[in-house]
Amino acid sequence: MTMSPPLFEYLLRLGDDRLVLGHRLSEWCGHGPILEEDIATANLALDLLGQATLFLRLAGQVEGAGRDEDALAYWRDETGFRNLQLVELPRGDFGFTTMRQFLFDAWSYHLLEALSRSEHAELAAIAAKAQKENRYHLRHSSEWVLRLGDGTGESRARMQAALDELWPWTGEFWYQDAVDASLRAEGIAPDQEALRVPWEAMANDVITRATLTVPGGPMRMTGGRAGRHTEHLGHLLAEMQIVARSHPGGKW
Amino acid sequence: MVEKRQRSTLNGQRDLPREAEARALALLDRVKDPEVPVLSVVELGIVRDVEVDDAGAGITVTVTPTYSGCPAMRVIEEEIVAALEAGGFRAVAVKVVYAPAWTTDWIPESAREKLRAYGIAPPGDVTAEQLVPLGPVVRRVACPFCGSNDTGTTSEFGATACKSLHVCRACRQPFEHFKAF
Numbered sequence: 001m002t003m004s005p006p007l008f009e010y011l012l013r014l015g016d017d018r019l020v021l022g023h024r025l026s027e028w029c030g031h032g033p034i035l036e037e038d039i040a041t042a043n044l045a046l047d048l049l050g051q052a053t054l055f056l057r058l059a060g061q062v063e064g065a066g067r068d069e070d071a072l073a074y075w076r077d078e079t080g081f082r083n084l085q086l087v088e089l090p091r092g093d094f095g096f097t098t099m100r101q102f103l104f105d106a107w108s109y110h111l112l113e114a115l116s117r118s119e120h121a122e123l124a125a126i127a128a129k130a131q132k133e134n135r136y137h138l139r140h141s142s143e144w145v146l147r148l149g150d151g152t153g154e155s156r157a158r159m160q161a162a163l164d165e166l167w168p169w170t171g172e173f174w175y176q177d178a179v180d181a182s183l184r185a186e187g188i189a190p191d192q193e194a195l196r197v198p199w200e201a202m203a204n205d206v207i208t209r210a211t212l213t214v215p216g217g218p219m220r221m222t223g224g225r226a227g228r229h230t231e232h233l234g235h236l237l238a239e240m241q242i243v244a245r246s247h248p249g250g251k252w
Numbered sequence: 253m254v255e256k257r258q259r260s261t262l263n264g265q266r267d268l269p270r271e272a273e274a275r276a277l278a279l280l281d282r283v284k285d286p287e288v289p290v291l292s293v294v295e296l297g298i299v300r301d302v303e304v305d306d307a308g309a310g311i312t313v314t315v316t317p318t319y320s321g322c323p324a325m326r327v328i329e330e331e332i333v334a335a336l337e338a339g340g341f342r343a344v345a346v347k348v349v350y351a352p353a354w355t356t357d358w359i360p361e362s363a364r365e366k367l368r369a370y371g372i373a374p375p376g377d378v379t380a381e382q383l384v385p386l387g388p389v390v391r392r393v394a395c396p397f398c399g400s401n402d403t404g405t406t407s408e409f410g411a412t413a414c415k416s417l418h419v420c421r422a423c424r425q426p427f428e429h430f431k432a433f
Contacts, residue, residue, distance in 0.1 A: 036417065040409035047413065050321020054350065125351030129320055132353060132433055140408050 006182040007120070008063045009082065010189055012072070013179075013225055014115075015055035016083035019073055020233070021104060022048030023240050024091050033094050040140060044101070047133040054126045074244035078234045079227040085220070086169040088233040095148055095158035100166055102141035106202045107173050107195065108134050114190035123188065142206045149210025156211065163207065164215045171219025173199070177226075269304040272341075276302045276311055279339040283331050286324045287412045288430070290370040293328055297358030300349065310343035311336060316354045318433075319413040356433045368396045373418065373429040393429045395420035403427075 025045035032038025056069035067075075087104065091097050112134055115127035148155040176192050183189035207214055223229065244250075280302070281294045293299050293315070301314040313332055317325045329346045336344045356375035359367075364374035373396045392401045400422035407417040408431075415428045 036407035036409075039411070040407055043409035043413055046321040046323070047319060048321070050317075050319060054320055121351070125349075125353065126320075129350050129353040132355075133319060136408060136431070 005062065006179045007188065008059055009179045010183055011055050011059035011062060011123070012082040015052045015059055015069075015072070016081050017087055017104075018048040018055065019052035020081070020083045020236065021087035021100075022046075022052060023236060024087065024089075025097070025101075027091050028094075028097065037094070041097070044137055044140070047130075047137065051126070051130045051133070054129070058122055058126065070244070074241045078229055078237055081224075081227065081229065081233060081237070083224050083229075083233075084169075084172045085222070085224045085230050086166065086172060088224075088230060088236060089166075089169070090232055092162065093158060095155065096162040096165070098141060098144045098148065099159060099162040101137070102145045102206065103166060103170055103203060105134060105138040105141050106206075107170070107199050109138050109202070110195040110198050111190070111192075114195065118189065119187035145206055145212075146210045149207070149212045159210065160212050163212055167215045168217065168220045172222045172224060175222045175225055179225075268308055269306055272304040272308060272311070273302045275339070276304070276313070276336055276341060279335050280313070280332060283328070283335045286327050286331075288367070288372070288414070290366050290372075291359075291363050293332065295359065295363040295366075297354060298328060299332075310345065311341050312345045312347055314347045314349055316349050316352075318354050322413060354433070356430065359430075367430055371396050371427060372415065373427060375430045375432040378432045393418050395423060395425065396427055397425045398423040 022045045025041050025048065028038065028041040029045070030038065032041055052073070053069050056072045060067045060069060060072055086100065089100070092100075109131070112127045112131040116124050116131055118124040118127065145159065149159045150156070151159075174192050174196055180189055180192060184191055204214060277294065277299075280299055281292045283293045285291055285293055285296055285298070288296070296318070298315050298318065299313060300316055302311065303314075304311045313336070315329065315332070329348075332346055333344045355378050357378050359375065367374045373393045376393075391405060393403055393405075394401050395403050395418075398420060400420055402421045403418050404421060405416065405418055406426065410417045410428055414430055414433065416431050417426065418429050419426045
């Protein structure tokens, strides 16, 4: 795999999850089902982009090779990205976007809570700040899962279909490797596996109240943290990076 | 605004750096937030500290962003530098910090009153909102126009990251609320 320092790798994971998911959310701008949700989705995207900026800026500082957050966002190729495969999947319908957001927000809630107690002061500060934003995201996404799940026959069917498709991708939340082990030993990052029980409790609570059913079945293969992605990430990056790469160093 | 540490003055000499800091703060209190132009960056708690070095040659303003992705932040930094330079300061540096995380609890009562008069319902107590209730929440935000508590939430997200949308059932007025954060 990689020879980069563990903290740099870990910060890329945190930053890339939010950068890629934020980009997916931004695709809704001007296409939301109602005006309020169009605005809300753009707000969520903005928060995630802001969080990605902070994590990637810190990653660049840790790396010490002169790369800032823009260099990391726009000048890495697909295999250099460390995000979960879950966040790069196409946005689907509003039900799919909402269900993914809820699953991610609930996971992020437990992760950021743990990271806000990190021994790395700056990482802890960014996590604590991001968590304040994430609380609003989680409240919003859980409310919509309930409304659409326990809604009409059509909305319920779409939410169940979204959950069935998304659930196997959540296995990657618990992926850990030498990067995590090294940071865990230093008290910088939590044991990802320890977040599983509280996340499942939160997810099951909302899903059940939304009259939906958690699907069984196996989890997907993982790979995002090692730079192996679905065919969707390359297309996303092409769109996200085209302006920066067409006009290197451009200012306006 | 963080409390300035007290420094003793020798033989009753005037403490020039401290006087310069007070003057800088007064200048910064005239820099309005571009998205909430009724409040200054000092009232909002974005400005955390102002420090003039002992030689009086340079000034450092410490700021913290409201939300991580606040698009106004760069403009605010530029306006801070411009305001201080216009006031005669040289070598103005802006330092950004993230801890402690910005909170609406730093907005003083006088500024909350300005928000209300401007038509934005001021934020409530943050600690009361720490829990994440999963699912619909009924929150009573008092209407800034008629004061009624009979209001409903239209959306948790508004025209800027820091505001949500509400409507008053009593006076039928839609209004914005500065979210407790």
